[in-house]
Amino acid sequence: MMWINEYMTGRSFNAAGASAGEIRSANNGSVSVSATRDYGALPLIAPAGIAYVPVAGAPTVVMEGAGGAVCLGVAVTPQEELEPGELMLYSAGGASIVLKNSGKVLINGREVS
Numbered sequence: 001m002m003w004i005n006e007y008m009t010g011r012s013f014n015a016a017g018a019s020a021g022e023i024r025s026a027n028n029g030s031v032s033v034s035a036t037r038d039y040g041a042l043p044l045i046a047p048a049g050i051a052y053v054p055v056a057g058a059p060t061v062v063m064e065g066a067g068g069a070v071c072l073g074v075a076v077t078p079q080e081e082l083e084p085g086e087l088m089l090y091s092a093g094g095a096s097i098v099l100k101n102s103g104k105v106l107i108n109g110r111e112v113s
């Protein structure tokens with residue numbers, strides 16, 4: 001999904017059918033987006049096992065295809081430095097879980113075992 005970030009930041013990627021936009025509203029499983037046009041009730045694509053509702057105003061990419069348009073997720077900037085291979089889940093309220101390459105698990109900044 002790195003190409004999505006490159007597309008949104010204007011760095012040298014050009015994908016036919018893709019347009020940068022902004023989340024207008026969201027509920028469980030679908031979003032409304034303002035992009036090259038207004039989209040309502042688009043399916044929200046996420047990795048398997050992950051469900052989320054993005055906040056209004058978040059930058060996103062919409063992809064048009066033969067089956068219709070989909071929202072490819074939102075661009076994020078983690079609140080802390082991650083090494084390649086590490087994973088961070090966080091909420092708008094500040095809660096976080098970090099899976100470190102060392103095997104450590106941090107919940108809200110505290111190591112758990």
